[in-house]
Amino acid sequence: MFSLTGDEISHFLLAMGCLLAMAHLLGFLAERIFIPRVIGEVAAGLVLGPTILGHFFPDAFRWMFLGFPYEGKLFGLLYQLGLLLLMFCSGLKFQTRFNKEDAKITTALVIGSTIPAFIVGWFAADIFNITPYLGTANNPLAIKIVIAISIAITSIPVISKIFNDLGIMHTRFSKIVIACAGIHDILLWVALGFATAIASQGAVFTAGTAVKSVGISFAFIIGTFTLGYLLFKRLTIIKQNLLFRSSNLGYFLFIMFMLASLAGNLHVEAIFGALLAGIVAKMALPKMVSERLEQNVSNISFSWFIPIYFATVGLQLDLVKHFNPLFFLSYFLFATLTQTIAVYITSRFIKQDPFTSFNLGVAINDRGGPGIVLSSVAYSTGIINQELFAILVMLALVTSWIPGTWLRIVVSKGWRLMPGDEDLVPQQRNDDKIKSINHHR
Template sequence: MFNLGGEELTRFLFAIVALLAAANILGYLAERLTIPRVIGEVAGGLLLGPTLMGYFFPDKFHWLFLGFPSESDLLGLMYQLGLIMLMYTSGLKFQHRFERKDAKIGIAIIAGSTIIPFLMGWLSTYLFNPAAFMGSANNEIALKIVIAISIAVTSIPVISKIFQDLGIMHSRFAKIVVGIAGIHDIILWVALAVASGIVSSNTGVNMAVILQSLGVTLGFLVVALFILPWILKRVTSKPANILFRASFLGYFLVLLLGLSDIAGYLNVDVMYGALMAGIATRITLPENLTRRVETSVVEISFSFFIPLYFAIVGLKLDLAKHFSLQYFLIYLLFATIVQTVVVYFTSRLIKEDRLTSLNLAAAMNARGGPGIVLSTVAFSLGIINQEFFAILVMLALVTSWMAGSWIRYVLKSGKRLMPGDENLIIRKPQEEAQFPSIKTRFK
C-alpha cells in the first residue's frame, strides 16, 4: 500500500532529473538571449518529448517516460502540482490598489481589453468551423468560451518577469500593466471556470446549467476576495491558531490546497481555487508578510515545480504530428491584431499619446503562463483537441516573446514607456550579489 518499487522509483526520478535539467538549462539560455524563460522551459519538454526525441528515438522516449504503467500518472501529478503553484504565485502578484491618477487608465483598459477581444473571439467562431478544434467533451459552448478567452488573456507572471529582467518593475508603466493584468485575468478565469462547470455537468448544456455554473463561480469569487480575507485577518495571528504557529508557510499551503480542493468539489476548477488562494493571501497580509510568503513559495516553485510543469507541457506537445503551422499563423495574426487595436484605441480614447498606447498594447499581448494554463486546463477537460492545444501553447509563447522584444526595443532606443517614466532609472537584478561565484562561496 502506498508503495513504489525501487526500479520504478529510479526510472521516475531519472525522468524528473532529465526534465528538470532540460527546463532549467534551456530556460537559463533563453534568458541570456533576452527571450522569456518560459519559452526555454517548454523547449526542454519539446526536446525530450514526441516532437524531437520521441520522433527520432521513439524507444528511448518510451523507456524514459512510459517505462512502467503508473509513470505517466506520476508525471501528471507533478504537472498538476506545478500548475497549482504557478496559479498561487500569480495570485500573490495581484495588485488591488491603483494610484488615483492611474485609475482611469486601468478601468478603461480592463474594460476594453477584456470585453471587446472576448466578443471578437466568440464571434470569430461563426466565421470558421470550430469543430476542427473540438475535444473529447464535444461541448461547443465551452469551446467557444476557450477561444474567446485565448484572444483576451494576458500573463501576470511573464509580463512581471519581463519587467524585472529589464529593471523597470518600479516604473509607473509596470505597476499599471501588472495591476490591469491581475484584474483582467480574474474576469477571464471566471469565464474558464464557467466552461469547466458546463463540461463537468452531467445534465447537458442549457441556460439553467450555464446560470448555475456562473452563479457558483461568482459566489466562490466573492467569498475568496471579500469573506475569506476578512476571516483570515481575524484568525491568522490568534494564539489559538496552532497551525500558523507551527508553520508560517505550511499554514498558507494548507489554505492553497484547501481552497483548490473546495473549488474542485464545486466544479469551479481546482486551478481557479489556487489563483483565488494567492489573491486572498495577498489581500490579507501586510506587505512585509506577503513578501515573506512570496519569497518562500517562489524559491521552490520557480526552481522545481514550475519549470517541471512547463517542461511537461512541452512533453505533451507533438508538433511533428499535431500542429498546423498555417492555422497557427492565422490565429496568431488574428489574436495579436485584435488585442493590439483594441488596447491602442482604448488608450488613445482616454488621451494617452501614441507611443504610450502602443506600449500598453504590446504589454497586454503577452499571454505567457495564463495562456498555457488556459490550454492545459481546456485540454485536460476535453474541451479542445491536441491540435488546438499546440496552437494555444505556441500562441502564448510567441506573443510573450513579441511583447518582451518590443518593450526592450523602446528602452534601448531611449524612449519613455509612458508619462511619468521620463527619468526612469533601470534597476536590474544584481545576480552576482545574489549568487556569489563558486570560488567565493567555498573559500
C-alpha cells in the same frame, strides 16, 4: 498501499531529473538571449517528448516516460501541483495600491481589453471552422468560449518576470499592466469554469446551467475575498495560530490547497482557488509578510514544480504530427492584432498618447503562463483536441516573446513607457547585485 517498487522509484527519479535539468538548462539559455524563461522550459518537453526524442527515438521516449504503468500519473501529479503553485504565485503578484488616476486607467483597460477581444474571439470561432478541433467532449459552445478567452487573456507571471528582468517593476506602467492582467484574468477564469462545467455535462446547456455556473463562480469569488481576507488579516499573525507559528509557508500552502479543493468540488476549477488564495494573501497581509511569502513560495515553485509543469506541457505536444503552421500563423496574427488594437483604441480614448497606447497594447498582449494553463485545462477536459492544444500553447509562447523584446528596446533607448515614468532608472535585480558584489571582491 502507497508504495512503489524500488525499480519504479529509480526510473521515475531518473526521468523527472532529466526533464527538470533540461527545463532549467534551456530556460537559462533562453534568458541569455533575452527570451522569456518559460519558452525554454516548454522547449525542454519538446526536446524530450514526441516532437524530437519520440520522433527520432520512439523506444527511448517510451522507456523514459512510459516505463511503468503509473509513471504517467506521477508526472500528472507533479503537473497539477506545478499548475496550482503557478496560479498561487500569480495571485501574489497582484497589485492592490493605486491612486485615483491609475485606478481609472486600469478600469478602462480592463473593460477595453477584455470585452471587445472576447466578443471578437467568440465570432472568430465560426470564421476559423472549429469543428476539426473539437475535443472528446464534442461541445461547440465550450470550445467557442475557450477560443474567445485565448484572444483576451494576459499573463501575470511572464509579464511580471519581464518587468523584473528589465528593472521596471517599480514603474507606473508596470503596476497598471499587472493590475489589468490580474482583474481581467479573474473574469476569464469564470468563463473557463463555465466552459468546463458545460463540457462535463455533455451537450446539455440551458439558461439555468449558465446562471448556476456563473453564480457559483461569483459566489466563490465574493466568499473567498470576504472570508479569506478576514482569515489572513486577523487570524494569521496571532500567537494562537499554531499552524502559522509552526510553519509560515505550510500555513499558506494549506490555505491554498483547501481553496483549490473547494473550487474543484464546486466545479469552478481548482486553479481558480489557488489564484484567489494568492490575491487575498497579497491584499490582506502586511507588505513585509506578503513579500516574504512570495519569496518562499517562489523558491520552491520555480526551482522544481513550475519548470516541471511547463516541461510536461511540452511533453504533451507533438509538433511533427499535430501542428498546422499556416493555421497557427493566421490564428496568431488575428489574436495579436485583435488584442493590441482593442487596448490601443481604449488607451487613446482615455487620452493616452500614441506611444503609451502602443506600449500598453504590446504588454497586455502577453499570454504566457495563463495562456498555457488555458490550453492545458481545455485539453485535459476534452474541450479541444491535440491540434488546437498545440496552436494555443505556441500562441502563448510567441506572444510572450514579443513584449520582452519590444520593452527591452524601449528601456535601452531611454524612451518613456508612459506619463509618470520620465527619466526612468531601471532597478538592479537581486541576482545582478550579488554578481556585482562578487565581481568587486
